[in-house]
Amino acid sequence: MEPLTFFLVLFAGSVVAGGLGALLGTGGGVIIVPMLTLMAGLNIHYAIGASIVSVIATSSGAAATYVRDQITNLRLGMFLEMATTTGAVVGALVAGLLPGRVLSAIFGLMLAHAAWTMIRSPWEELPSGVEGSPLATRLRLHGAYYDAALRRRVDYRLTGVPQGFGMMWLAGLISGLLGIGSGVFKVIAMDIMMRAPMKVSTTTSNFMIGVTAAASAGIYFLRGDIHPFIAAPVALGVLLGTVGGTHLLLRLRSTAIRKVFLALLIVIAAQMIWRGITGAVR
C-alpha cells in the first residue's frame, strides 16, 4: 500500500473512531487496531501505541466540550481513578505470570453477561427509583446536569460504590494486562452498578480513560511504540471526530446512546472470547 493512501484511510477511520469514542466513553481502539492490522499487518507494538494515542486524543478532545457543559462528574471520575490506576499497576506487574488467553476469555464472558443484563433491563431514559447509598452521599458523588435532549435539568443519585470501585479495579487490571477494552468496563461499572445516567457514565469514563492512558503513554513513547507516521493521522482524525461525537452526545437521548453502546459491547465481548479461543493475545 502507498504511504499516502495508508495515511488518508487511517485518518478517515480515526474520524469515525473519535466520534464513537467521544459518544460512548471508550477509546476507539476497537476500530483503529483491526484497521492497522488489516491494512499493514502491523506489529502489535505500533497498534497498541496508536490505540494509546487515540484514547488520549478522544479524551482531551471531548473533554473541552464536556467540562463546559458540566456533564462529567469530576468527583466520581477522580474517586474511581484511584481504583483504575492501582489495578493497572498490578496488571502490568503480573502480566507475564497470568495466562492472557484464559483471562481474555473470562473478561469476554463477563462483558457478554453485562450485555445480557443491559438487554433485559428496562429501557428507561434515566435510572429511576435510585435511593442513593450513604457512602455515595458521604463521598459527595451525587450530581446534576442539564440535558439538552430532554431540555431540562437532571438530578441523579448514585449507589453501589464498593461494587463500582471493584469493577473499576478490574478495568484497570485489564488495561494493564491486555491493553484494551477498559473503557467499556468503566461505563458498565457506572451504568449498571452505580446507576448513573448514561450520559454521565460515558463522559466520566471519557475523562478517566485519558488519565489512565497518559500514565502509560510516556513509557510507550520512549519504547518507540508511538510511530509519527501512524500517530499523526490517528491523533488528527480522532480530534476532528470528537467534535461530531460530543455534539451527538448532547443532542441524543440516553436510550439511543445505550443502543449504540450495547452494539459495541457485543463486538468487544466477541473479540475477547475469540482471542481466548484462538490465543491471539498481544
Next chain:
Amino acid sequence: MSGPQGETAGQEGVAPLTRMELVISYGLRIGVLVSAAIVSIGVLWMAATRDTGYANILPHHLRDMLTFHQTSGPGYFPTSLAAVVRGAAAGRPYAVIGLGMLLLIATPVVRVALSVFFFLAQRDWLYVGITLLVLGVLLVSLFSGIG
C-alpha cells in the same frame, strides 16, 4: 427551529461555571488545538519536502517506513524528549509531529493538576487528597518509564 431562544437553551448549565472550571476548559481547548496545529505543521512539512527529517527522502513503500525499532535509516524516528526538542528545533518533520504528540499526552496530566486547584477553591479537602493521590501515581508512572 433555530430561534434565538432555542439556541441558548442548550448552553444553560446547572450552575454557573466557576473560574477554575473555565480555566480547565480553556486550558484543555488550547492544549488540544496547539498540539493539533503542531502535528499538522509536521505533516504538511513532511508532504512539502517529501522528507521525514530522519532519512534522505520519504520512502515509497509503507514497509520501509514502518519497520519496527530501527535506530537509523528510513523507518527511524526520535523517541526521547531531548531528541524530539532537538529535532524540532532543526525543523525535522518527524520531530515536529513528536512534539505535538508529547503535548497531547501532557494534557490529561495538566487537567488532573488543575483539578487540585478546583477542589482547593471549593475547600473540598477529601477530593484535594484524592486528586493529589491520582496525580502522584500518574507522575510516578510517567517518570518511571523515563528513569
